[in-house]
Amino acid sequence: MQDDEELEELVRENCACLRARMAARKLTRIYDKALKPTGLRITQFTLLIAVKDGRAKSVSALADLLAMERTTLLRNLKVLEEAGLVSSEPSGEGRALSLKLTASGKTRLHEALPHWQAAQRAVEAELGDDWPVAKSSLEQIIRGV
Amino acid sequence: MQDDEELEELVRENCACLRARMAARKLTRIYDKALKPTGLRITQFTLLIAVKDGRAKSVSALADLLAMERTTLLRNLKVLEEAGLVSSEPSGEGRALSLKLTASGKTRLHEALPHWQAAQRAVEAELGDDWPVAKSSLEQIIRGV
DNA sequence: CCTGGATTTGTGTAGGTACACTTTTTCCGG
DNA sequence: CCGGAAAAAGTGTACCTACACAAATCCAGG
Numbered sequence: 001m002q003d004d005e006e007l008e009e010l011v012r013e014n015c016a017c018l019r020a021r022m023a024a025r026k027l028t029r030i031y032d033k034a035l036k037p038t039g040l041r042i043t044q045f046t047l048l049i050a051v052k053d054g055r056a057k058s059v060s061a062l063a064d065l066l067a068m069e070r071t072t073l074l075r076n077l078k079v080l081e082e083a084g085l086v087s088s089e090p091s092g093e094g095r096a097l098s099l100k101l102t103a104s105g106k107t108r109l110h111e112a113l114p115h116w117q118a119a120q121r122a123v124e125a126e127l128g129d130d131w132p133v134a135k136s137s138l139e140q141i142i143r144g145v
Numbered sequence: 146m147q148d149d150e151e152l153e154e155l156v157r158e159n160c161a162c163l164r165a166r167m168a169a170r171k172l173t174r175i176y177d178k179a180l181k182p183t184g185l186r187i188t189q190f191t192l193l194i195a196v197k198d199g200r201a202k203s204v205s206a207l208a209d210l211l212a213m214e215r216t217t218l219l220r221n222l223k224v225l226e227e228a229g230l231v232s233s234e235p236s237g238e239g240r241a242l243s244l245k246l247t248a249s250g251k252t253r254l255h256e257a258l259p260h261w262q263a264a265q266r267a268v269e270a271e272l273g274d275d276w277p278v279a280k281s282s283l284e285q286i287i288r289g290v
Numbered sequence: 291c292c293t294g295g296a297t298t299t300g301t302g303t304a305g306g307t308a309c310a311c312t313t314t315t316t317c318c319g320g
Numbered sequence: 321c322c323g324g325a326a327a328a329a330g331t332g333t334a335c336c337t338a339c340a341c342a343a344a345t346c347c348a349g350g
Contacts, residue, residue: 020283042162117306
């Protein structure tokens with residue numbers, strides 16, 4: 001048991017979770033702003049891409065792929081379904097659902113891609129040579145922890 | 146169309162925002178779980194520490210310090226006030242509010258510190274020598290972007 | 291056939307996030 | 321002194337996040 005003041009200082013100077021959340025907030029604002037003209041948010045945008053990709057055979061599998069709690073994904077998908085961008089139907093395998101983009105979803109995704117690219121380029125330019133290092137660090141956290 | 150496929154691949158393999166959000170989600174689940182017995186979440190915990198520290202002279206200044214949108218911070222503070230852990234009153238300087246921990250807030254923070262430390266140690270152990278690098282990367286994103 | 295465990299999807303509740311817009315207060319130049 | 325710019329706090333709406341709990345479906349052993 002050490003001094004509380006010291007521990008609090010340690011939290012301020014070292015907390016991995018605080019730092020990750022701060023970084024996520026900053027980046028989310030940047031990407032959301034860039035995607036604004038398309039009416040999509042970065043979460044919805046990446047979700048559309050993950051659904052189109054189709055390598056996840058169920059909502060549960062997709063949640064794992066996105067390091068997202070399953071029920072969170074369910075709520076996020078609901079928004080996209082109500083917007084007519086994604087459709088879901090029984091896949092025939094177990095109780096799993098099959099997800100796919102609607103025509104409207106494909107169009108919106110197509111329109112959004114350049115806006116994403118602009119944000120991504122701005123971020124990479126800002127970070128310069130440190131971006132590959134940062135990317136690798138983030139992926140290690142995602143995989144490892 | 147083929148161009149789009151390539152861009153979508155780029156999003157999956159490279160998006161800074163997606164990676165930051167995934168990392169934040171993973172870490173948040175770990176820290177929230179560790180803090181569970183205290184009834185605090187990691188956001189509330191770090192907010193208590195930031196308030197106790199007292200180097201922010203207003204809610205707006207505190208928001209900047211935490212890379213958080215001002216109105217988000219307002220809502221998060223409201224939860225802590227209703228829980229009786231934080232109190233706010235006019236500071237006398239401009240329209241700014243003065244924030245401070247209640248006795249109850251100090252107690253809860255004291256109880257939570259060891260739980261935070263356990264989570265932090267686990268994460269640092271998992272990342273090993275890469276933790277300093279990851280930390281530095283996150284801080285660069287927070288500052289730079 | 292059928293039951294019990296494993297897998298998957300769904301709901302209730304609660305908190306975290308932020309944009310657009312508004313309201314309140316202060317401060318300062320004329 | 322006064323009127324407007326600047327700064328700070330507050331509200332409406334909508335979406336993101338996740339735990340606890342429940343319901344539906346499938347599959348293997350009896």
